[in-house]
Amino acid sequence: xxxxxxxxxxxxxxxxxxxxxxxxxxxxxxxxxxxxxxxxxxxxxxxxxxxxxxxxxxxxxxxxxxxxxxxxxxxxxxxxxxxxxxxxxxxxxxxxxxxxxxxxxxxxxxx
Amino acid sequence: xxxxxxxxxxxxxxxxxxxxxxxxxxxxxxxxxxxxxxxxxxxxxxxxxxxxxxxxxxxxxxxxxxxxxxxxxxxxxxxxxxxxxxxxxxxxxxxxxxxxxxxxxxxxxxxxxxx
Numbered sequence: 001x002x003x004x005x006x007x008x009x010x011x012x013x014x015x016x017x018x019x020x021x022x023x024x025x026x027x028x029x030x031x032x033x034x035x036x037x038x039x040x041x042x043x044x045x046x047x048x049x050x051x052x053x054x055x056x057x058x059x060x061x062x063x064x065x066x067x068x069x070x071x072x073x074x075x076x077x078x079x080x081x082x083x084x085x086x087x088x089x090x091x092x093x094x095x096x097x098x099x100x101x102x103x104x105x106x107x108x109x110x111x
Numbered sequence: 112x113x114x115x116x117x118x119x120x121x122x123x124x125x126x127x128x129x130x131x132x133x134x135x136x137x138x139x140x141x142x143x144x145x146x147x148x149x150x151x152x153x154x155x156x157x158x159x160x161x162x163x164x165x166x167x168x169x170x171x172x173x174x175x176x177x178x179x180x181x182x183x184x185x186x187x188x189x190x191x192x193x194x195x196x197x198x199x200x201x202x203x204x205x206x207x208x209x210x211x212x213x214x215x216x217x218x219x220x221x222x223x224x225x226x
Binding site: 006009034036041042043044045046049071089096099101102103104 | 115144146151152153154155156159169193203214215216217218219220
C-alpha cells in the first residue's frame with residue numbers, strides 16, 4: 001500500500017509566483033518528513049525537512065508545512081525560479097527507521 | 112569529488128545475465144541503501160544496511176542481492192537480469208541526526224536496461 005502519496009504528477013507555474021507541492025500520508029506513526037529535489041541525470045538532493053513536533057519549517061525561499069490532523073504536508077517555493085524546475089519527492093519516516101517516498105511531482109517554472 | 116559514487120552510470124545487458132552495480136561513499140556514514148526509480152512509482156527501497164554486518168530487505172528485494180564489503184562500499188547484484196528490472200538505480204547513504212532521523216544522500220544513479 002502506498003503510505004506516502006503525491007497526487008499531482010506535474011505542476012506548472014510562472015516565474016516569480018508561488019509553487020505549492022502537496023503530499024499526503026497514511027501512517028500516523030511517521031514523525032519526520034523530508035523533501036528532495038531531483039534534476040535529470042542526477043540523484044535526488046535533500047531540500048528541507050520537518051519533524052512532527054513542528055508545523056512549519058522555513059529555509060530561504062522554501063517552506064514546508066505539516067498538518068498532522070490531516071496527514072498532509074506541503075512545500076511552498078516563493079518566488080519560483082526557472083532553476084527550481086525539477087522532480088520533487090516527499091518522504092516520511094518513523095523514529096530512526098527508513099524513508100518511504102512518494103511518487104514525485106514534476107515542477108516546471110516558466111520564464 | 113562526489114561523496115557518493117556509482118559505477119557504472121549506464122549499462123545495457125541481456126536477459127539472464129548477472130549484473131553488479133557498485134556504490135562507494137566518502138561521507139563516513141554507517142547506513143547505505145539501494146533504490147530503484149520507475150516512472151510514476153517514485154523511489155522504492157530494494158535493500159538497506161545499517162552497518163557492515165547488517166543487511167535488510169526493502170519493499171522489492173526479489174531478484175536482487177547485496178553485499179556490504181566495507182563501511183564505504185555497498186554493491187547490488189542482479190543474479191539473472193530480466194526486462195522488468197530496467198530502471199534507474201540509486202545508492203544512498205545516511206546517518207542518524209539528533210532525533211535519530213535519517214536524512215539520506217544519493218549517488219548520481221545507474222541507468223540499467225535489460226533487453
